Amino acid sequence: MANLSSRITQISPGGDDGWDVFRKAQSLKAAGEPIIDLTIGEHDVRTDPSILAAMDASARGGHTGYSAIPGIEALRSKLATRIETRTGVPTTSRNIIVMPGGQASLFAAHLAVTDPGQSALFIDPYYATYPGTIRAAGAIPRRVPARPEDGFQPDARLLGQAALGAKSLLINTPNNPTGAVYTKQTLLGIAEVCHDHDLWLISDEVYDTQVWNGIHRSPRALEGMAERTLVCGSLSKSHAMTGSRLGWICGPEDAIDELFNLSTNTTYGQPGFIQDAGLFALQQGEDFEAKIAAPFKRRREIALELLAKQNRFQAIPPDGAMYIMIDIRPTGMSGEAFANALLDTHKIAVMPGESFGHSAAGHIRIAMTVADDRFAQAIKTLLSFQP
Ligand code: PLP
Secondary structure, three states: OOOOOHHHHOOOOOOOOOOHHHHHHHHHHHOOOOOEEOOOOOOOOOOOHHHHHHHHHHHHOOOOOOOOOOOOHHHHHHHHHHHHHHHOOOOOHHHEEEEOOHHHHHHHHHHHHOOOOOEEEEEEOOOOOHHHHHHHOOOEEEEEEOOHHHOOOOOHHHHHHHOOOEEEEEEEOOOOOOOOOOOHHHHHHHHHHHHHOOOEEEEEOOOOOOEOOOOOOOHHHOOOOHHHEEEEEEOOOOOOOHHHOOEEEEOOHHHHHHHHHHHHOOOOOOOHHHHHHHHHHHHOHHHHHHHHHHHHHHHHHHHHHHHHOOOOOEEOOOOEOOEEEEEOHHHOOOHHHHHHHHHHHHOEEOEEHHHHOOOOOOEEEEEOOOOHHHHHHHHHHHHOOOO
């Protein structure tokens, strides 16, 4: 085979990526083992039948041809109104481009703001694709730790030190894997670093409808930030539409215009019937979003109640998203060793903190994505587990 580009061969550099337990759990499941899978952030319900009916009606109504490349106007307008209502920042459809999912938005956002070889900051612990996304865009990923003792809130001082010569900063609130919802103070610190070092902020807000304590604040709403922030959003988590691959970027008009050129030359737009289904989903309003989020809210309570009954393990109560991180350092084991032993002994699959970078080492991340009774049983087993 002729040589492939270093751009593509360096996306995943290989070596131990902390995902061995996950791969083992998936192959055991595929072999028919009864694994309680608490690894991946996907709802235990499928996309609502009413959304599927809207998709079906749109497709049968003929919306199966090429679609407007930045997204259909009705969906862009709906997203703009929703964002303006939620954040108070004046937003029109010209600030929105529809993308095939939040992940594609993260990639496009990095491609839009970094040149090859420039540094792009992200916070550790991090959603697993972040460094690879940055490398795929040709930039150099540079991690900045957020510490468990700070509730995994990023520290503006550390960010300021790392920002020298960087071009962008990627944040995620509510956060996967930690469940942290960034406070106003954290976001003000982030905004100051962005101003001082002329950084673009890429704000991953795919969990913005899953907040259990406090409120979701979009950093785009902070003074002077709308012109240097690209918000990446998606219907995957808010509407249980992971497979529909429907997301967006919200940002300054000039940036959206350039992203239009990127979409023209890469995806050539998203399927019209998926966009119509997304529009229908958004029209169902906040009650629908609360219904999709409710199981995670319930299970968070279940887990916190069980944790309160023992004093061996601590967790930082997640303020948002569909995960809970438990500090298993009292066992003296790494998250990876603990997760492996738990899988081997009890067929319960969780993610080692090490899968999400250095800062979550000695933790495990539990996705709250199985039915309440099975979830409660799994947490009980895990808390009394003596490896
Ligand atoms: N960002 C975060 C923090 C995530 O956890 C995920 C998915 O798990 C994504 C982005 C990507 O979501 P999607 O591409 O399904 O919109």
